[in-house]
Amino acid sequence: MIEIKNLHASIDANGETKEILKGINLSVKAGEVHAIMGPNGSGKSTLSKIIAGHPAFNVTEGSITFKINAKDRNLFELEADERAKSGIFLGFQYPVEIPGVTNFTFLHEAFNETCKFNGAPEMNASDFRKFLAPKLELLEMNESFLDRPVNTGFSGGEKKKNEILQMAVLNPRLALLDETDSGLDIDALKIVAKGVNALKSRYNATILVTHYQRLLDYIVPDHVHVLYQGQIIRSGGKELAFELEEKGYEWVIKEFEEKNLTRS
């Protein structure tokens, strides 16, 4: 479904160019769940944002292709909104607050833009409210969240639930969930996991960015990758997550550095 090859990316900040991603290779097929783990600052959010089309980063090398209508498309040819409407969803690590725009308006506009783009009929406000009801229920969210400004004054957990609500509305083929589990208590984690699992099918794929094994108890990954200093230094099955939980990242990093030393 998505194929990332030798991806290099940098950002210009304070007059300097900083290389963040240094040759990422990743291939995700429909129906799969991948987990990306790694220490702080390794580039996990950057990778997610680049896939979603964030304008702040410069891609200096490599490619990303994404299957749209059974054709491999160069993702860099699509604007962020076109990527979203073609089925890519980014659940933000830090959801953005937008005072003055209600959650309802936001969801409604996003939904109708996506329908329009895909040649499906748009929905009027009252039908859309009915359409939202079971999704709110799934996430155990009160209807009053719809009439509040987007994420404004929401608690950490509420913001994350709101991300999954948006995902439920847009029904993406590829969901990138960037630390959707952080800041959640165990009950909220179960609700969020229930939401994500309910949306899973053999037609769509999920990439989970997380620090914690805990989430992976509820959403079981097929593949686990360790990202370190802008590179995937190790991949494995779900047992890799257990190992990381037990022993931390140091041993993977050490093994990786030793391998590099012997190579050079």
Place this chain on the structure above:
Amino acid sequence: MENILKAELLKNSEAILKKAHDLSPSYQSAMRNAQLHFDSLGIPSKKNEDWKYTSIAKNLAPRFYDQQESIIHDLPKNIIDQRGMIIFNNGIFNKFLSVLPAGVELDALCIEANFYDTFDSLNFGVALSPLSLKVLKNTVLDFPISIIHLVDDVGVNKIISPRLTITTHENSKVSFLEFFTSTSKNKLQYTTNAVTKFNLLPNSQIEHVKIQSEASEAVHIGLTEARVDRDAIFKSMTLDYGNLTARHNINILLNQAGAQTSVHGLYALKNSEHTDVFSTITHVAPHTTSEQLFKGILAGSSHGIFTGKIIINKDAQQSASSQLNKNLILSKMAHIDTRPQLLVHADDVKCSHGATVGQLSKDEEFYLESRGIPKEHARRMLCMGFGMDVILKIENLAIRKFAETMLIETFKSGALLN
């Protein structure tokens, strides 16, 4: 330039007095005094600190509208509820079309001798159809009263001078929408010099929402003044959706203990529109509170000015005031001058004030785009959200809806986005 224009206006205002036979002789002599007061103050130039950013003389019409009757027969649009409507046509009160609800009655005209500024006295000196109203004790209305100021072709190239005073008695609570508009959105050139004054007697409440939506070539000068007595609450909102040049003078006096006010507003400007907000809130008595959020959206080569004075007198101990002016600049050519000014003469008070000038947040833009909303649409939603944040402070839901619809209309043209 200011002096030539002043002389001409003075001459024309003397001529107006001849038409003031419906008004009592003592009122007429007060008008004459007001004209002399205008003569002594003159028309402010940019050398005047209060008018530093707006040269008003070059924009003023030279003549006054001098008919005594309103000639329209049809109700203007924009009336929220026909149970309460006060219609001014070219500055003249139309008593046939207006409807005063039970509890709101005509009041004796006040003979005024103290004026806020030169334009207040100019208005008093030539207003042929001043209106005074009182809201009786215990009157609580759940629908808003619309005050519509409609200018039509007959008002072209004239100064339109509506004058309205409203006194609210104990335990009354009323919402007003005051709407300045014209029969045609384009091409009508005229100057509105409007004065609206409120006297809030103890324990009464007013919500006043002023919307400036004059013709695109018009000049608007308007004063909103309120004297707030013990435990009374005055909620003011000034919404400016642009025209050639506008100046909003807002003057609030918290005269007795427990008086409260909120003085909010929004200017959304495009092309070469120019809006100058000059707000003064004076805490005269102890235990008074004021709150102010004024926002600006500036596109094209527009120019916005916000001066917000908060004065806390020596006796106004234990008062609280907060003030914030936030501006969103959408183009390199747009310009804002903001002057929040806090003058505190009491020591036991709580005050905060500040101003910000910024652009649309890239993170907010990306958040909307990442949900499938195209860039242009996302920017429009964010700008509207920025404005809606103020509009949501309107308490009366019917007026809020009205203001919201106008904001959406204003954004439809697209000129507000770049």
